[in-house]
Structure formats: C-alpha cells, structure tokens
Amino acid sequence: MAGGKNSTTITEFILLGFSEFPELTAVLFSIFLGIYLATVSWNLGLIVLIRMDSRLHTPMYFFLSNLSLLDTCYVSTIAPRMLSDFFRKHKLISFLGCAVQYLLFSSLGLTECCLLAAMAYDRYVAICSPLLYTATMSPSLCVQMVAGSCVTGFLGSFIQFCALLQLHFCGPNIINHFFCDLPQLLALSCSDTVFFQVMTSVLTVIFGLMSVLVIMISYGYIVATIVKITSAEGRSKAFSTCASHMTAVVLFFGSGIFVYMYPDSGGSSSQNKLASVLYTVIIPMLNPLIYSLRNKEIKDALNVWKKKLFSWCY
Template identity: 80%
Template sequence: MTNAIAVGRNSTTITQFILLEFYEFPKLTVVLFSIFLGIYLLTVSWNMGLITLIRMDSHLHTPMYFFLSNLSFLDICYVSTISPRMLSDFFKKHKFISFMGCTIQYFFLSSLGLTESCLLASMAYDRYAAICNPLLYTAIMSPKLCLQMVAGSCITGFFGSFIQQCALLQLHFCGPNIINHFFCDLPQMMILSCSDTFFLQVISSMLTVIFGLTSVLVIVISYGYIVATIWKITSAEGRSKAFNTCASHLMVVNLFYGSITFVYLWPSSDDSLSQNKFASIVYSVIIPMLNPLIYSLRNKEIKDALNRWKKRIFS
C-alpha cells in the first residue's frame, strides 16, 4: 500500500512510509515484543536509578559522575525515541509513519547520537585530567567547564543534525514507501528518494568527519597520554586502580563506535540488511541498557554509594 498525493501529471509525493520492523519472524511477534518491552523498561529504570543515585549521594558529585548522569539521560531519550513506537507497531497489520514523523524521529536520533559522540570525547578528556594531572584535576575540570562541555555537546549535536535535516527535507519521495527497518534511518530513506541525494551525502560525510573522527581523535589522544602515565606508575595496585577508572568508558566507546561503524561505514547490500538491522539494535537498544551496568559493576564508588543508601533505607 502506498500513500501519496499527486504533485504533477506524472509525479506523486509520498506522505507515509511503512516500517517492516521484524517481518522476517512473524511467529516470534509476542516473544520479540516481550523482549524489547523488557529491555526498554530496564533501560529507563536502570538509567533513572543511576541518575538519582548520583544526584542524591554527595560522594558522587564529581565531574566524572556529572558526565555519567548526562550520558544516562541521553540514553533514556535515545531509546525513548525508538522503542515506544516500535512496541506499539508490533501488533499492527500496517505499520505506517508519516513523512514528517519519520524525519522528526531521525532528527532526534541523529541529534542525540552526535551529542553522545561529543560527550564520550568529553568523558575521555575528564579521565585524562584525572590520571595525568591529579593535583590540578579539580582546577582543570571546574563545574563551569563541565557544564560548558555538556552544553556544547548538546548544542553542536542538535545544530549538526539540523543542517542534515534541512538537506533531508529537500528530497522528493515518489515511491516505493517501504522501509526495511524498525525506525527511520537515513540510509534507508535515501534509497527511497527520487531526488539526487549527492548534497545530503556530502553533508552526512562532513558530519561524520567533524563529529566522528574528531571525537575519536580526542579519545585516542587522551588515552595515549593515560596509557603513558599508567605505564610510569610503579605499584601494581596503582596501575590497576588507574586502569579501572578508564575500563568502563573504554568498553562503552568500543560498543558505541563499533556498532555504528558497522551500520554506517560498512558497504551495504541486500544480503547485509538483516545484519545492519541487528547492529542497529545493538547501538540503539542494547547499549543504552548496558551503559549503567558497565559503569556500576566495575565502579567501587558507585557500589559504595549503593551500600550507603541500602543502609539508610533499611535502617
């Protein structure tokens, strides 16, 4: 079914898209719905719990946990842009989404993704300041600078996505209108466009270079200095403690950039659509759920904060 309006004698404009979601597994609809509903509820509750713990425990009022609470907030926003609609469409025969709804969904996904990329770079710089300049750490990572880094990440992320959105809205869609995905993603939308997508591809490539490569470069340089500093520590206990403060962040960075690289930079083909869809699940649904666990399970300060609040509650 194609929903379109006529714009000329031999041309139509698509007003709605159809999201195929997981049409390959019609017998697993109930199972997949239950799994994604459980993941969404866990994601929101775990990230909200981590934000609450950081705000309520004075021992966690440090730059590292300020950035972590903002990362948790971004993850809640990111997964909430995708999951509620995906869950509501599971039992619908026709999974329609309007053209404007599709572009708005991608705008927020792109904005939050670019913001998270900048925030991960900020967190890497924070770890560099903490390990390489411990005596000046408080002075370097002042509350004002931390707030500016988070605000700058949000502003640049939304501004970059806005530029991309302006280019996307210039495209013309005349059919087909079927998107083989569970959310509106740029590669699938460009495939369906009847217009020349060269300008949008240029904009997307520029954003990839500016945000992706710049963030990765900041992270690599920061951890280069961190590794050099840790190598100079004589005691094994000191090395282990310094490494543990970075291990969680490194794990999150690898998961985030690894899955995104597979989806957006790996050569695409009809045979790889299912693989791309699986990789999209990883960075858009699974990673937001895992982030609070990764930071909590390997972090002694968060464990201590949890124990303190358990004692207060039960006492």
C-alpha cells in the same frame, strides 16, 4: 500519495520492523519491552543515586549522569514506536514524523559522540594532572562541555533534517527497518542525493572522527602516564577508572561503524538490522551496568542507600 503519474509524492512510509519473524512477534515484543523498561529504570536509577550521594558529586559522575539521561532519551526515540508497531496491522508513519524521529535520534547520537570525547578528556586530566584536576575540571567547565555537546549535536542533526525535508520521494515507500534511519531514506529518495551524502560525510568526519581522535589522544597520554606508575596497585586503579569508559566507547562507535560503513547499510540486511538493535536499544541498557559493576564508589553508594531504605522500611 498525491499528484499525477509523473509527480507522485510519497507522504507516508511503511516501517516493516521485524515482520519477517511473524511467529516471534510476542517473544520479540516481550524481550524489547523488558530491555526498554530495564534501560529506563537503570539509567534513571543511576541519575538519582548520583544526585543523592554527595560523594559522587564529582566531574566524572556529572558526565555519567548526563550520559544516562542522554541514553534514556536516545532509546525513547526508538523503542516506544518499535514496540507499538509489533501489533499494528498498518505500520504507517508520515514523512514529517519520519524526519522528526531521525532528527531526535541523530541529534542524541551526535551529542553522545561529543560527550564520550568530553569524558575521555576528564579521565586524561584526572590521571595525567591529578593535582590540577579540581581546578581544571571546574563545575562551570563541565556544564559548558555538556551544553556544548548538546548544542553541536542538535545543530549537526538539524542541518541534515533541513536537507532531508528537501528530498523528493515518489515510491516505493517501504522501509525495511524498525525506525527511520538515514541510509534507508536515501535509498528510497527520487532526488539526487550526492550533496546530501557529501554533507553527511563531512558531519561524520567532524563528529565521529574528531571525537575518536580526541579519545585516542587522551588515552595515548593516559597509557603513557600509567606505564610510568611504579606501583602495581596504582596502575590497576588507574586502568580500572578508564576501562568502563573505553568499553562504552568501543561498543558505541564499533556498532555505529558497522551499520553506517557496511556496504549494505541502505539495504534490507537482517544483519544490519540486528546491529542497529545493538546501538539503539542494547547499548543504552548496558552503559549503566558497564559503569557500575566494577566501580567501587557506586557500589559503596548503593550499599549505603540500601541500608537507609531498609531502616526506613523497618
């Protein structure tokens, strides 16, 4: 802290993490380390599989590989710092470090909102206009949709980052969380945060509600098309191609809504902290499983490469 009594400025924050469970430090560290390693290995493994198997070089798997890369980066903005804090006596983080962590975390989260919407549009074209699928979802369009998701996600977060740097913090400096999230930072700010909250609400509408709207409209058309399919096998196949994506959408947006729309989101609720664990750590681990367990093409690709690896080894 620097300055006089009436102009004290906080330059560092203390992240409490999971310090309310000191007797579980080793257990929690082991669990989160295992989850982080599994998340990185499963997502990177899925990316490698998609890249190596030519049968998976389709728009759907192009988006899926980018989602896996996004999830790997997403969890890596939170987990390494969280893991190191388990055994730190002084869990200090500078204000700039806190702001940068939020910038990275937020930009990746907003990008995932846009990417999930792009994946819904891909499923809409595949099911509602199958004959035009290859022409519509061209490689250049897929690249543009992914790049657009990344650019808009970063710009949305960068606006918040610039506004966050303008806030004044005069104490206290204790964040009862395991990472620097916006509700906790706003609760500690001594500045007037009305403009910041309005801006955040606008960004939430643009990214959150618009993404959900695109997804809902896409799936509205998809359901209407599937209902018209006379073959039970055809309906089942069509539903199965969308079930994984809808599961990922519900988990991601559902946990986000609970955290950011919950009345105590700026407080110290342990329930809120556990919900944050779900969307920052657990969901990035589950996504490759969700998309792989019921996916015949990925299972077939895995079996082929298992046989190849076995033949190379023996």
